[in-house]
Structure formats: C-alpha cells, structure tokens
Amino acid sequence: MEVSGKKLRNYCKPCEQLKTSTFSDGFCSQCAEEMCQRCFDTHKQFKLNRGHILVQSVEAKSKCKETPTFDNCTKHLNEEIKFFCPEHDQVGCGDCMVISHKTCKVKYILEHIDGYKDSKEFKKLKKDIEKYDGEAKAMLGRIRSNKDHVKDVNKKFAFEVNSFRDELIAHFTKLSDAMLKYGDDIMAADVEKIENLEKQNKGLVDETNDMKETLQSEADQPYKLFLSSLSYRQNLHLVRDQLERIKANNTIETNDFMPDCNLEKLMKTCKQLGVLHKPNESGAGLKEKTVKSNRATPMTKDQCSQTNQVTKDQCSQTNQSFLDRQLVCKNLIIDGDLISCAKTAKGDFGLLIDKQTLSTGDSFEIEIVSIGRNGGIAIGVVPDDYPNNRLPGLGYDSYGYHSDGKVFEGRKSGEKIGDAWKVGDRIKCTVNL
Known part of the structure; x- marks a missing residue:
C-alpha cells in the first residue's frame, strides 16, 4: 500500500454505510471511494481487490472523480456494479463476481471504458x-x-x-x-x-x-x-x-319415390363436405412405381361407372396409410385408408402392392365399404416377379381370397369356402410359411 501526501479529512464511505463517521485515510483509485485504513484492509482481503491501492494523490482522486457514477446492483442493494465477466458477458458487483464467477477472469469496468466508443468490438x-x-x-x-x-x-x-x-x-x-x-x-x-x-x-x-x-x-x-x-x-x-x-x-300408375340407394348411403356416411388440401405437403398425390413386393393388398376389379366412392370414415384405421406404403398403384384412388376404383376402360382392374415384406405371423385385413353391381375384390400374397395384370391366386406361387367366396392357390380354378362378400364384411389374411 502506498500512502503519500497529507491525508484528506474526508469521511470513509464504507463506514458511512454502517451509519458511523470515520475520517478517511486515503482514496482507492480503482473503486473511486474514500476509505479508512481499517476498511481498506478489509477491502483488500477479497481476491478481486488485492491489487487495489490506497492513495492520497489529488490528481488520482480528481481523475477518479471524472469516472461515471456506478449503478447499484439489483441483487446486492448496498453494492455497486463495477465488474464484468468477459466469458459470460455479465456485469455485477464484487459479491456477484465472487459468488457466480469465482472461476472466471473477472475484469474491472473502469479499466475498459476509455476508448471503448472507437473500439472494433463496439x-x-x-x-x-x-x-x-x-x-x-x-x-x-x-x-x-x-x-x-x-x-x-x-x-x-x-x-x-x-x-x-x-x-x-x-x-x-x-x-x-x-x-x-x-x-x-x-x-x-x-x-x-x-x-x-x-x-x-x-x-x-x-x-x-x-x-x-x-x-x-x-x-x-x-x-x-x-x-x-x-x-x-x-x-x-x-x-x-x-x-x-x-x-x-280405368287404372292409374302409382308412383312411390325411392331414393337412390347410393345417394342415401352417402348422406348417412358422409361426415364433411371435403378435406383441407395443402399442396406443399409431401404425399399429396399418387406416383406410379414399378417396384414389386411380396405383399399385395387389396386388389379391386370393377366396372368403375358402377363403383361408389365413399368416405374414409367408413374404413378401419391402421397405423400407416396405404399411400405411404404402396409400391405399385394402378387404376386406384387412395385417400388415407380408403381405396376405390378409378375411371378406367371396361375390363381393367385396380392393383395395390404393399412394399412391406410379410413373414410368419404377419397379417392384414380390409373392410368392404362398397362393392358395386359387378365389382370384385381380391386380397392375397404374391412373389416378387408377379405380373401387374393378374389377381392374386391366379398366378404361380400366389394365394388369393376373392369376393365370390373362393380361395385360389396358383391356378384359375378356386375352392368355395364361404359366401360372397358384402358391404360391412372384414376380411383378414394371416401368413403362415
């Protein structure tokens, strides 16, 4: 500690905060504050203040008096904001730095404000x-x-x-x-x-x-x-x-109005006027693909002018939509879990091949929501090289269950095992290799 010149008869600031009046023994140039010797000794015990010097130089004091007034710390009301941590870009009083930044290289604010206005950082x-x-x-x-x-x-x-x-x-x-x-x-x-x-x-x-x-x-x-x-x-x-x-x-023609069954059914099942279409979302349309899989479900054959397209609320919900899974899609319209026939020439049939490979224990099912007057539906499993123009069960090494109630095992003649399918039926296929 260096003390030079005659002591100024000012009062110690830390003592004033303690409601006591003690003459100052010097001036801390770093803190710009009058202190008595006892308070200064206590002041220097803190790690941040060990390099501070108590002086009585009038020039040093006047220079320090030109420094701006410190703001009070919001966390420690009796302390002033004099330090900052470059690592965290935070300012605070001495208590803040000791408590929250004791491992950081804390710097004194007044040592960095000169020329800051012209610095590259500013x-x-x-x-x-x-x-x-x-x-x-x-x-x-x-x-x-x-x-x-x-x-x-x-x-x-x-x-x-x-x-x-x-x-x-x-x-x-x-x-x-x-x-x-x-x-x-x-x-x-x-x-x-x-x-x-x-x-x-x-x-x-x-x-x-x-x-x-x-x-x-x-x-x-x-x-x-x-x-x-x-x-x-x-x-x-x-x-x-x-x-x-x-x-x-002497007879007249009695006319009783009978609503169209398709329209009547549509009114009962239709839950909304349409759907919200977002053109920028993926999967908004169908893309033709030629990759084959050993899983096909379901295949639909119909004179499409007789096919009724119904809402997907009638279909059972599955974990993943057909649109996401399909590898081959011909002459079909897919809306979530609903598959319906598209408008095609007479004799064409719709085909959907799933890209998921089946193994023992796997199963899938469909629910019939509309079958049309002359429509036919078939589900089954087929090999990788199965033709795209043939129903499952009619070709080599394939198995299919058709809506006429017959099972086909790789040939054109089938075995009758049940009644013809009707609206509301659920058909399940389970694989056992």
Missing part, C-alpha cells in the same frame, strides 16, 4: 444492431403481407367451398327437376287417359239413357217396341264390350 455491435434492425423491419413487412394474405387465402377457400356447394345444389336441383318432370309426365298421361275414358263412358251413359226413353215411349206400340228391342239387344253387346275395355283401362 463498431461490430453497432453494425450487428443495424443488420438485425433491418432484418426485423423486413420481417415485419413480410408478416404484415402474410396478415393480408391470410384473408385472401380464406376468401379463396370460402369461394371454393361455396362454389362446390352451389355446384352440388345445382346438380341435385337438376336431378330433382328431372325426377319431378318424370312424375308430371306420368300424371299428364294418366289425366289424358282418364279424360278419354270419362268421355267414352259418358257416351255409353247417353246411349243407354236413349234406349230407356225409347222403350218407355213405345210401350203402347208393340210393333215398334219389338223392332227397337231387337236393335238394342245387339247394341248392348257392344256396350258391354266397351264397358269391359273401359274397366280394364
């Missing part, structure tokens, strides 16, 4: 601030643009939903109008028919009335009465025959 900091400020402003612009775009996307989405709804309404209105017109045409034909019968029958009534009046008027004229009777006897045969024809034709 210039880099300003440059980075400008950079990220520009990026933040640009991002703000993009965010606000997306904010407006969100409304445009929803507007387009609403337009498509409403357009599809209007299209459905227009289509079903057209169908209902056609059905109503068919009923009106039947009614018009029946009305015309009944009116003609009414006219014919009225003629017969008029004719029989004339006969009755004539016979009554000729009651006292035996000769004329006899001639009229002979004539009316022949006419009555014609009246009788005409009445029989009128009676046979």
Whole structure:
C-alpha cells in the first residue's frame, strides 16, 4: 500500500454505510471511494481487490472523480456494479463476481471504458444492431403481407367451398327437376287417359239413357217396341264390350319415390363436405412405381361407372396409410385408408402392392365399404416377379381370397369356402410359411 501526501479529512464511505463517521485515510483509485485504513484492509482481503491501492494523490482522486457514477446492483442493494465477466458477458458487483464467477477472469469496468466508443468490438455491435434492425423491419413487412394474405387465402377457400356447394345444389336441383318432370309426365298421361275414358263412358251413359226413353215411349206400340228391342239387344253387346275395355283401362300408375340407394348411403356416411388440401405437403398425390413386393393388398376389379366412392370414415384405421406404403398403384384412388376404383376402360382392374415384406405371423385385413353391381375384390400374397395384370391366386406361387367366396392357390380354378362378400364384411389374411 502506498500512502503519500497529507491525508484528506474526508469521511470513509464504507463506514458511512454502517451509519458511523470515520475520517478517511486515503482514496482507492480503482473503486473511486474514500476509505479508512481499517476498511481498506478489509477491502483488500477479497481476491478481486488485492491489487487495489490506497492513495492520497489529488490528481488520482480528481481523475477518479471524472469516472461515471456506478449503478447499484439489483441483487446486492448496498453494492455497486463495477465488474464484468468477459466469458459470460455479465456485469455485477464484487459479491456477484465472487459468488457466480469465482472461476472466471473477472475484469474491472473502469479499466475498459476509455476508448471503448472507437473500439472494433463496439463498431461490430453497432453494425450487428443495424443488420438485425433491418432484418426485423423486413420481417415485419413480410408478416404484415402474410396478415393480408391470410384473408385472401380464406376468401379463396370460402369461394371454393361455396362454389362446390352451389355446384352440388345445382346438380341435385337438376336431378330433382328431372325426377319431378318424370312424375308430371306420368300424371299428364294418366289425366289424358282418364279424360278419354270419362268421355267414352259418358257416351255409353247417353246411349243407354236413349234406349230407356225409347222403350218407355213405345210401350203402347208393340210393333215398334219389338223392332227397337231387337236393335238394342245387339247394341248392348257392344256396350258391354266397351264397358269391359273401359274397366280394364280405368287404372292409374302409382308412383312411390325411392331414393337412390347410393345417394342415401352417402348422406348417412358422409361426415364433411371435403378435406383441407395443402399442396406443399409431401404425399399429396399418387406416383406410379414399378417396384414389386411380396405383399399385395387389396386388389379391386370393377366396372368403375358402377363403383361408389365413399368416405374414409367408413374404413378401419391402421397405423400407416396405404399411400405411404404402396409400391405399385394402378387404376386406384387412395385417400388415407380408403381405396376405390378409378375411371378406367371396361375390363381393367385396380392393383395395390404393399412394399412391406410379410413373414410368419404377419397379417392384414380390409373392410368392404362398397362393392358395386359387378365389382370384385381380391386380397392375397404374391412373389416378387408377379405380373401387374393378374389377381392374386391366379398366378404361380400366389394365394388369393376373392369376393365370390373362393380361395385360389396358383391356378384359375378356386375352392368355395364361404359366401360372397358384402358391404360391412372384414376380411383378414394371416401368413403362415
């Protein structure tokens, strides 16, 4: 410790904090604080303060007085922030450094503030601030643009939903109008028919009335009465025959409306108008592949104009969709766990080959949600080189179970083991090698 010159009669700052008045014995240039000898000795016991010097130089003191006022530490209210840790970029008082950074190379703030404004570190900091400020402003612009775009996307989405709804309404209105017109045409034909019968029958009534009046008027004229009777006897045969024809034709066509079973079923099973399609997501469409696997399920054959496409809510849920697993997909539409026939020429059939290889104990199953009028479905297992145009079980070394209730084992003739499949049936295949 170096003490030079006459002691200044100032008061010790640490003692003032303890509510006592003690004259200062010197000035700690590093801490810029008046201290008595006892407080300074205690001050130097800390590791961070061992290099501090107590001076009485007026120049040193005046230089220290030019330093900025220290901020108080938020954790230790009686201490001031005088140190920083370069390793963690944290500042604090002496207590903070001793407690949290005792293994770090702590530095004194006042030793680094001179010329900091012109340092490369500060210039880099300003440059980075400008950079990220520009990026933040640009991002703000993009965010606000997306904010407006969100409304445009929803507007387009609403337009498509409403357009599809209007299209459905227009289509079903057209169908209902056609059905109503068919009923009106039947009614018009029946009305015309009944009116003609009414006219014919009225003629017969008029004719029989004339006969009755004539016979009554000729009651006292035996000769004329006899001639009229002979004539009316022949006419009555014609009246009788005409009445029989009128009676046979006096029927109308009863029209009871029977809803289309496919539409009725669709209304009961359809849970939503459509699905949300995200074009930027993977797996949004089907890709044709030619790789084979030794697992095929299921294969669908149908005259596709008769095939009904139903919702995937009717299908049982599995761990992985067919779209993710398929290796070969021909003439099929895949929607999650739903497989339906695509529009193809008559005689074509749909094929799905799974890329997972089966071993003993593995199994898979399907549920029939629609089979169509002339449709057929088959599931089974096939070898790697199995043709893509043949149902499982019809070719060499393959096994298939078909919807006609027959099992095929590598040949075109099958063994009947059950009834034909119907909607709601679940068919399971378990492998035992």
